[in-house]
Amino acid sequence: QVQLVESGGGLVQAGGSLRLSCAASGLTLRTYTVGWFRQAPGKEREFVASVSRINGNTYYADSVKGRLTISRDNGMNTVYLQMNSLKPEDTAVYYCAADRNLVSGRSAIDYDYWGQGTQVTVSA
Numbered sequence: 001q002v003q004l005v006e007s008g009g010g011l012v013q014a015g016g017s018l019r020l021s022c023a024a025s026g027l028t029l030r031t032y033t034v035g036w037f038r039q040a041p042g043k044e045r046e047f048v049a050s051v052s053r054i055n056g057n058t059y060y061a062d063s064v065k066g067r068l069t070i071s072r073d074n075g076m077n078t079v080y081l082q083m084n085s086l087k088p089e090d091t092a093v094y095y096c097a098a099d100r101n102l103v104s105g106r107s108a109i110d111y112d113y114w115g116q117g118t119q120v121t122v123s124a
Contacts (some may be wrong), residue, residue: 003024003092007020010121018095033104035049037094037095038092047106048060067085085095091120095117
């Protein structure tokens with residue numbers, strides 16, 4: 001049974017940092033494209049970052065470039081999202097997702113597997 005479990009969310013002041021983790025069981029993440037998405041109250045789920053199954057290429061939303069970094073630890077079967085210089089507008093529930101066929105994986109509708117989400121709250 002495939003399971004993705006996010007952790008690492010919490011409350012942080014603006015300018016602070018968090019590291020989110022997405023731990024997988026039932027699949028080998030290095031053979032999947034893994035994406036991070038977020039959803040704020042009253043808004044649609046939006047793409048944040050992804051790491052491709054093709055050469056580990058990474059992709060970012062313009063709003064997070066230079067502040068957030070996605071990485072993969074194949075030994076731990078985990079994908080991370082390092083979040084620096086956080087802003088109040090980064091407040092959302094963050095989800096990881098995985099799919100075996102995607103390349104860049106910018107569209108949420110294309111993913112097969114999802115985690116349950118972790119709350120990130122950035123205070124001003």
